[in-house]
Amino acid sequence: MRNWTKAVCALASVAMLAGTGACGGSRGSVAGGGGAGAKDPSEVTIGISMPEQQLERWRQDGDNLKKQLESKGYKVLLQFADNKTDLQASQIQNMANQGADYVVIAAIDGTAVGPAAEAAKSNGAKVIAYDRLIMNTEACDYYSTFNITEVGRLQGQYIVKKLGLDSGRKGPFNIELMTGSPTDNNAKYYFKGSWSVLEPYFKSGALVSPSGRVPRNLDDWQSIGIQNWDRQNAQSEMENRINSYYNKGAHLDAVLAPNDAIAMGTVNAVDAAGWDYYPIITGQDAEKANVANIVAGKQTMTVYKDTRKLADSTAKLIDTLVKGGKPETNDTFNNGDKDVPSILLKPVSVDKDNVKKELVDSGYISAGDAGL
Ligand code: BGC
Numbered sequence: 001m002r003n004w005t006k007a008v009c010a011l012a013s014v015a016m017l018a019g020t021g022a023c024g025g026s027r028g029s030v031a032g033g034g035g036a037g038a039k040d041p042s043e044v045t046i047g048i049s050m051p052e053q054q055l056e057r058w059r060q061d062g063d064n065l066k067k068q069l070e071s072k073g074y075k076v077l078l079q080f081a082d083n084k085t086d087l088q089a090s091q092i093q094n095m096a097n098q099g100a101d102y103v104v105i106a107a108i109d110g111t112a113v114g115p116a117a118e119a120a121k122s123n124g125a126k127v128i129a130y131d132r133l134i135m136n137t138e139a140c141d142y143y144s145t146f147n148i149t150e151v152g153r154l155q156g157q158y159i160v161k162k163l164g165l166d167s168g169r170k171g172p173f174n175i176e177l178m179t180g181s182p183t184d185n186n187a188k189y190y191f192k193g194s195w196s197v198l199e200p201y202f203k204s205g206a207l208v209s210p211s212g213r214v215p216r217n218l219d220d221w222q223s224i225g226i227q228n229w230d231r232q233n234a235q236s237e238m239e240n241r242i243n244s245y246y247n248k249g250a251h252l253d254a255v256l257a258p259n260d261a262i263a264m265g266t267v268n269a270v271d272a273a274g275w276d277y278y279p280i281i282t283g284q285d286a287e288k289a290n291v292a293n294i295v296a297g298k299q300t301m302t303v304y305k306d307t308r309k310l311a312d313s314t315a316k317l318i319d320t321l322v323k324g325g326k327p328e329t330n331d332t333f334n335n336g337d338k339d340v341p342s343i344l345l346k347p348v349s350v351d352k353d354n355v356k357k358e359l360v361d362s363g364y365i366s367a368g369d370a371g372l
Contacts, residue, residue: 038324039101041073046318047095047103047125048076051132052083055229055261057285057307058106061131064311065104072319083228085112085183092116096123102318104128108228109183110135110335126321129340130314133185136336143333143342144314146305148186152193152258154349155282158301159254160197162280171206173253176241177214178234180258182225190258190284191221198256210245226262234265235272242273254280260290260302267298286350286359292371294352301351304358313343 046069050062058080066076077095081088085108095103096119103120105127107113114137117127121139134140160166163173175198180187195218201207202214215223226234234257246252252270257263263283270278283290283302293299320327329341350358360367 039322041319041322042075044102044322045075045077045095045098045100047092047098047100047120048078048130049088049092049095049103049105050078050080051088051106051108052228053080054083054231055259055285056287057305060307061106061311064308065130065314068311068315069318072315074318074322081108083108083230085109088113089116093119096120096125100125102126102128102321104130104314104318105134106130107132107134107184110185112183114139128314128317129335131186131310133333133335133340135185138337140335140338140340142317142327142329143335143340144310144317145342146310146345146347148189149193151284151303151305151347152190152195153197154193154303154347155256155258155284155301156194156197158282158349158351159256159280160201162300163253165201165206169206171201171253172208173206174210174246174250175207175254175256176209176211176238176252177224177256178237178258178262179221179225180229180262181227182222183227184229187225187229187258188218188221191215191224192218194256194258210250211241213241226258226265229259229261231261231265231268234262235268236265238266238269239272242269246273252279255282257282259284260287260299263290263299263302264293267293270298284347286364288365288369291350291355291359291365292369294350294355295371297352301349304348304350304364305345306348306362306364308364309345313345317343 048065050058053059062078066078069076079091088108093116103125110132117134117139121127126141127139129140129143131145133143179191213224215221255266257266260283263281266281278298280300283299286302286304290299290302317327329343331342331344332339333342359365360370
C-alpha cells in the first residue's frame, strides 16, 4: 500500500514538475550556494513544510524559522499540512514548482514524504529534514533536530527516580507505556531511549503493565504507537486501559506519555475516571496548557525542546549553504539510503521545581501562561 502510494506520488510529482518547465530553468544554476555563483538572499526562495498546527510547537517552529530567514533577506513560503500526508506532498511539490531553492520539511510520515522530497531535489532544491528524519531516499541533504533518544531517556530516568527504583524500592509498580505515531521515525528513537532505562525494571519485575501493552522488543515499538501523536487517540487508548485494568482499585503509578498531546489525553482519561490522584505522567514540548498542568499537579514533567534554538540553527545552516560555506554539524543519521549530516540539540527535563528557571526566565512562556 505504502509503495503504491509512493509510486503514484512520484508520478504525480514528475508530471507536475514537467508541466512547469519554466521552474527549473528560471532559477539559474546555483541552488545551495557555491563560491562565486552564490546568490543574494533576495534571490533565494525557501519553502517550509510543517506537519500541523494543533500542537503549538509546530506553529512556533514555522513562525520562528520564517522570521529568522526573512530577517536575513530570504523569500519564504510557509505551509502547514493538517497532519495529511497527501496535502503535505502537494504543498512541497508546489514549493518546488514556485522555484524553492531549499525546502525545510518536518514530515508527517517520514517515508511517505520521500517522493515529494525527491521531486523538490530533482528540481534543484536542497532538502533539509526538520525535527523528523526523511527516510529511505537520497533526497535529504541535512537533518536538524533535538536528540529524541535523550528525550525518551530523560522521561524514563524521571519515572525511575520518582518511584524510588534507583534507591532500592522494589515495587512492583504499575506503569502504562505509549510511544508516538507509528509513521514517525522519532517515535522509534524516542522509545529506544525510554526503553533503555525502563526495560531492566520490567525484567526484574519492579515495573509491570497490567494491560500487557508492552512491546516484545524494540522492533515492535509501533504496537504501542499513538497515531499522529493525537490527544484524542491517546485519551481513548488510556480510557480503554483504565476501564479494563484499573477499575477494581488497581493503582496506576506511572504513564510513559511521549509528548504533551498524549499527556493531555492521559490527564483527561484520569479526570474521566474520577480518581483522587494523578499518576506520574511524562510529556514533551512544554506546551502552555501542559506547563500549567504541571504547575497544577496534573502532569508531572515535560521535556523542553527550545524551538527557537532549532529554528535558529536551521536558519544558520541554510545561510551558510547559500554563502557557499560548509555548515557545522555534530552527528549523522542513517535514513536507510544514506548517512545524513545532522545538527543535534539537547533537550531539558522540566518539572514543578525548574519550570520558572527553564521556561519563564528564558522567555519561552509567560508566568501567566504557566499558571505561576
Ligand atoms: C516531535 C515532538 C512532537 C511530536 C508530535 C515529534 O516528531 O519531535 O516534539 O511532540 O512529533 O508532533
